Amino acid sequence: MPDTSGALPPGSTIGILGGGQLGRMLAMAAARLGLKTHIYCPEAGCTAAQVADATTIAAYDDEAALQAFAAAVDVVTYEFENVPTDTAALLARHVPVRPGARALAVAQDRLAEKSFMGNLGIKTAPFADVTGPADLAAALDEIGTPAILKTRRLGYDGKGQARINDKAAAFDAWDAVKHQASILEGFVNFEAEISVIVARGIDGTTAAYDPARNDHENHILSLSTVPSGYSNEIEAKARALAEKIAAELDYVGVMGVELFVVADTQDLVVNEIAPRVHNSGHWTLEGCTVSQFEQHMRAVAGWPLGSPERHSDAQMTNLIGDDVDAWLEMAAEPNTGLHLYGKGDARPGRKMGHITRITPMTTG
Amino acid sequence: MPDTSGALPPGSTIGILGGGQLGRMLAMAAARLGLKTHIYCPEAGCTAAQVADATTIAAYDDEAALQAFAAAVDVVTYEFENVPTDTAALLARHVPVRPGARALAVAQDRLAEKSFMGNLGIKTAPFADVTGPADLAAALDEIGTPAILKTRRLGYDGKGQARINDKAAAFDAWDAVKHQASILEGFVNFEAEISVIVARGIDGTTAAYDPARNDHENHILSLSTVPSGYSNEIEAKARALAEKIAAELDYVGVMGVELFVVADTQDLVVNEIAPRVHNSGHWTLEGCTVSQFEQHMRAVAGWPLGSPERHSDAQMTNLIGDDVDAWLEMAAEPNTGLHLYGKGDARPGRKMGHITRITPMTTG
CATH class of the missing domain: 3.30.470.20 (ATP-grasp fold, B domain)
Structure with a gap:
């Protein structure tokens, strides 16, 4: 039997950052086990609140609301990877946050993520760090075309990305990602x-x-x-x-x-x-x-x-x-x-x- | 495809009378389908409320609360068979109640239930109607011993029952069921x-x-x-x-x-x-x-x-x-x-x- 001496007993409350469908399905799963959930999300009427025991509607940088939330729950988790670092750090001073800060740091930044994999000897698409137009030109020389310019942060479902079919399109792509710190990714066949x-x-x-x-x-x-x-x-x-x-x-x-x-x-x-x-x-x-x-x-x-x-x-x-x-x-x-x-x-x-x-x- | 022209669309609210574990699991199942639930129960802190979208805490004979509940939901159901007849009737004047009054009437009364089965040609344990001690003596002659005296209403999990091993125990059994209208049931092997x-x-x-x-x-x-x-x-x-x-x-x-x-x-x-x-x-x-x-x-x-x-x-x-x-x-x-x-x-x-x-x- 695994060591579960730190197990929260039934009746404990799990705080969930984010109120979308993933939070909703997490709350329903917790209820099956006799665990309560408390949803924290910025928008009133979020779908997870319909099935949770408690809800806090507040911004992710509302320190008073975060402190009250931390006091009301036994552990905090989240349904999305873009939890602001400061939010997670503030909560972690009061209550365990799982998964922890390292997972968030790696998953929130495409450059950190790919470097992490490289250090583990795990293959990724070829990539180069792009902080400005000069980097982009060098990166295109290294990676070749076609390639995709992707913002390091906050991209999902194809958002924050621009495809570059030839070098002439580099500046348009840089404009498309709004001059944000990015990586250039080569294609994997x-x-x-x-x-x-x-x-x-x-x-x-x-x-x-x-x-x-x-x-x-x-x-x-x-x-x-x-x-x-x-x-x-x-x-x-x-x-x-x-x-x-x-x-x-x-x-x-x-x-x-x-x-x-x-x-x-x-x-x-x-x-x-x-x-x-x-x-x-x-x-x-x-x-x-x-x-x-x-x-x-x-x-x-x-x-x-x-x-x-x-x-x-x-x-x-x-x-x-x-x-x-x-x-x-x-x-x-x-x-x-x-x-x-x-x-x-x-x-x-x-x-x-x-x-x-x-x-x-x-x-x- | 079956006729479902009366189907309530996702986002509709199902009212549930009763806030125990059956109501809780019903509410979670409704949420899976995008249906909301509103629990009506007499006790604060009922377990179904933890997963429902809304809860009314009120007595089953609180007419104002029942009317407000009926106005807030699209259909009413229940998690227990002993819903008072008046409660169901009041709600049914405003909103569909499913299952309907006939099912409740039959299931709430052991005599009605057994008579219903008999009329359908479906076998049940032998039984006799017992409204007083004289009936009980006659019933014991008919059914024999051992037999079980069961209140017609509100018995469950062995409650409201008394076993009669011989005729001498009849009066004790009648006291045990608190002189309530009952049936005497023979044993089925x-x-x-x-x-x-x-x-x-x-x-x-x-x-x-x-x-x-x-x-x-x-x-x-x-x-x-x-x-x-x-x-x-x-x-x-x-x-x-x-x-x-x-x-x-x-x-x-x-x-x-x-x-x-x-x-x-x-x-x-x-x-x-x-x-x-x-x-x-x-x-x-x-x-x-x-x-x-x-x-x-x-x-x-x-x-x-x-x-x-x-x-x-x-x-x-x-x-x-x-x-x-x-x-x-x-x-x-x-x-x-x-x-x-x-x-x-x-x-x-x-x-x-x-x-x-x-x-x-x-x-x-």
Whole structure:
């Protein structure tokens, strides 16, 4: 039995920074275990508040609100990686914050992330640091074209990025990223993206779910399929990489690790990590007995991790924007888990829900 | 596709009378579908309120509170069968109440329930109406001993019952049930209790989960096992009985039907029905893609029913009183869904949680 002497008893309260669908599904998973949740988010009416025991609506730099929040909870976690460093530091003076500062620092900055991987001997896309136009010219000489200029911070779902097909487009790209500190990334000739959802407990135990194969549309995850279709050997390598990263970060909680499978060689290259539950792990709600959301709550509360085994094959489809209008037809499909996030306005590009279709296990 | 033209859209609010663990698990299932819940219960701090979008704390005969509740929700359901008739009637004047008045009337009164079954040609334990000591003497002549005197109303988990081993004990039994209108029930020589969790939609579609075999300790459900171990033929008969009862009641929602399997003949005898989600259906949270809780929310909201197929074998164990103290050891078990209800005080006999252990499917 793992060492869980620091486990928070049922009835304890987990504070969650962020009130979106990930916070919502975390709160529901905590409730299953008899743990309470307290959501902290800047916008009134956030979707996670509908299922949480308590909510604080305040800005992430509101020190008084943060102190009251810290006093009201037993541990703090978050549903998004861009938690301001000062916010996390202030909270950590009063209450454990899991995952910790190192994971946030690495995941918030593409340069730090890629350097971290390099130091571990883990492959990434070729990259160069770009702080100004002169760097960019040198970087293009080094990396070649086509390449992508990406802001070091605050990019997601294709935002904060500009593709450079030839050197003449360099200045337009620099303008497109608004002259922010960036990296230039070379292309990886990959045949697929897979991801590993890995959990690490406070005692250092790790548990990784079977990798999913991910397909994107308009830079947004569209489909995650499990099993991935790759060999046991490649899947074991992917899991081992994710576990190595988690251990090196002294990570506590669930982390998503996106990997490219390189064409021909089938080498694995880390695309990025997310220090939180991950969209490509939503299939675990239907495919496993303990979902990624419960797994994160277990880790953060110092409980033993659940077994990551799955009992079914699964395919998860995101419902983006008006995809959700077909809710009634989807609800009628057999062997399907339909999840709607309780958001009012189905704007284009907005994640409104997801649906997971399960079938009996085909491969081990 | 079933007729679901009356389906409440995501964002609608389901009112739930009762704030215990069944209401809690219903609220969590509703949230999965993007439906909000509003709990109505008499006691502050009820466990369902921790996960619901809104809560009203008021007595079941508080007409002003009931009217405000009816105005705030789109449909009303309940987590316990003893909803006062006047409460249900008042609400039904403003908003649909599902399941309806007929189901409540039949389920609240053991005499009405047994008469209803008799009229349908469905077997029950032998019984006689007992309104006073004279009836009881006559009933004992008819039914024989041993027999059980049960109050017509408000009995559960062995409460409101007195066993009569010989006629001399009749007056003590009559005192034990506090001179309330009762029935005298003969014993059924059964080898097992099984139960069917059946759902019926607003369009009359039904869906029944695989029957569970139930074991009790101290009159409280201890263990539910799926598959039941009985033949496909017996299980099909059990499902058909449950569907017949649901259809006859023009039922909307999930209902639990407890059945005795008679020794030797293997005849099925209805023990009782519960017009709500049922403890012996908790295994569906781990064993099926759509649980009994989500199924009830779907039916009540006028949505299509989910498929009741299971993907795994399951065994559900109730955690009664201080059973829950072993939460940390149970959390470490693989392939296990642990559910703790967020109740503070682990009094003897109190249902504090349950645990479901799943294994790969053995039988269809």
